[in-house]
Amino acid sequence: QLQLQQSGPGLVKPSGTLSLTCSVSGGSISRANHHWGWFRQPPGKGLEWIGSIQYSGTTYYNPSLKSRVTVSVDTSKNEFSLKLTSLTAADTAMYYCNGGELWFDPWGQGTLVTVSS
Amino acid sequence: EIVMTQSPATLSVSPGEGATLSCRASQSLGNNLAWYQQKLGQAPRLLIYAASTRAIGIPARFSGSGSGAEFTLTISSLQSEDFAVYYCQQYNDWPPLYTFGQGTKLEIK
Numbered sequence: 661q662l663q664l665q666q667s668g669p670g671l672v673k674p675s676g677t678l679s680l681t682c683s684v685s686g687g688s689i690s691r692a693n694h695h696w697g698w699f700r701q702p703p704g705k706g707l708e709w710i711g712s713i714q715y716s717g718t719t720y721y722n723p724s725l726k727s728r729v730t731v732s733v734d735t736s737k738n739e740f741s742l743k744l745t746s747l748t749a750a751d752t753a754m755y756y757c758n759g760g761e762l763w764f765d766p767w768g769q770g771t772l773v774t775v776s777s
Numbered sequence: 778e779i780v781m782t783q784s785p786a787t788l789s790v791s792p793g794e795g796a797t798l799s800c801r802a803s804q805s806l807g808n809n810l811a812w813y814q815q816k817l818g819q820a821p822r823l824l825i826y827a828a829s830t831r832a833i834g835i836p837a838r839f840s841g842s843g844s845g846a847e848f849t850l851t852i853s854s855l856q857s858e859d860f861a862v863y864y865c866q867q868y869n870d871w872p873p874l875y876t877f878g879q880g881t882k883l884e885i886k
Binding site: 695697706707708709712720722723756758760762763764765767768769770 | 809811820821822823826827832864866868872873874875876877878879880
């Protein structure tokens with residue numbers, strides 16, 4: 661059974677870069693038709709898709725964030741990562757990684773990222 | 778972008794009763810819709826995909842129906858652990874641009 665474990669800092673300065681990693685266990689990240697994704701949820705609000713990647717390295721991004729987002733995969737470490745640049749207070753949210761075909765299960769435990777000086 | 782609209786925003790139901798949650802898409806999705814449950818302080822949990830297929834380990838009291846632009850999640854005989862926020866998610870766009878409804882909060886009456 662797949663499990664996802666997130667890591668990365670929870671506090672980032674304005675104009676800085678958010679970097680999170682999601683480690684996959686219980687199975688290979690190199691699954692055909694599988695998408696590995698990042699989502700976020702501002703406090704008290706709904707869910708927003710950030711971007712996804714396949715093991716081949718093919719990426720898909722939300723157009724609203726595309727200019728600031730990079731999602732990458734390291735198949736040798738069985739993990740994938742998120743970078744989000746030029747952060748503002750509006751980027752404060754719980755960030756989740758997950759995996760799936762086009763629906764997503766399982767999800768990582770979440771990382772609360774606060775953008776503050 | 779496909780806009781997803783859920784109704785009602787909040788639903789108050791007594792334990793043991795049933796609940797019906799609705800999700801409407803701004804364009805036809807076929808059956809490319811999933812439902813998630815999110816409890817306070819937890820990550821979302823997949824309940825239903827392909828509009829009506831229960832995910833592994835999901836109890837039979839959860840059922841999904843609908844196609845096109847109108848979808849329903851039905852929970853029969855509510856248990857205490859079912860009171861949570863429920864989201865629908867479309868995955869019809871290609872290249873993907875996944876969008877969610879704003880959620881329905883299912884609370885104890």
